[in-house]
Amino acid sequence: MAKPISELMNTLSKSDQATVEAKAVEMITALRLSKLRKQLGFTQAQVAGAMHIKQPTVAELEKRADIQLSTLRQYLQALGTDLEIYATLPDGSRIDILHDLRND
Template identity: 80%
Template sequence: MAKPISELMDTLSLEDQAIIEAKASDMITAIRLAHLRKKLGFTQAQVADAMHIKQPTVAQLEKRADIQLSTLRQYLQVLGANLEINATLPDGSRISLTGQ
């Protein structure tokens, strides 16, 4: 019988747990960007053409957890979306950092 992932994680060193969590975060980012692109009806080739880059570069971009804001903004603009960045203060209030 398969063990729950939390039980398996407890058997790993803290370093290995951190590596797994980072890779899981990368996968979630890739899934979100690719899902958004597909939901809006775009192919990687279409995004690449609009960004003046090659399709494999878009594939790599979608898998990265650490993307430059300018690149993410451009990617989202191709999809017809805007990037909004907010800071949440300790009191729960939010401040826009993108001037929107």
């Protein structure tokens, strides 16, 4: 019988756990960006052309766990979409971070 992932993770050192968690975040990020790109009907080459970069750079970008907001915005704009980031305050109200930054 297969063990739950939490049991397997507990058998690893803290360093190895951090490595596994970082790789998992990287894989999830890649799946989300590439899935969105494919869902919208774009190839990596088309995105690369719109971003004025090479296709292998798009492939690497889609695999990154940590990406600069400016790069993510450019990637999403190449797909014809916009990036929106909100901060939710304790009272439940939301602030449009990107809009507020652009208007300061």
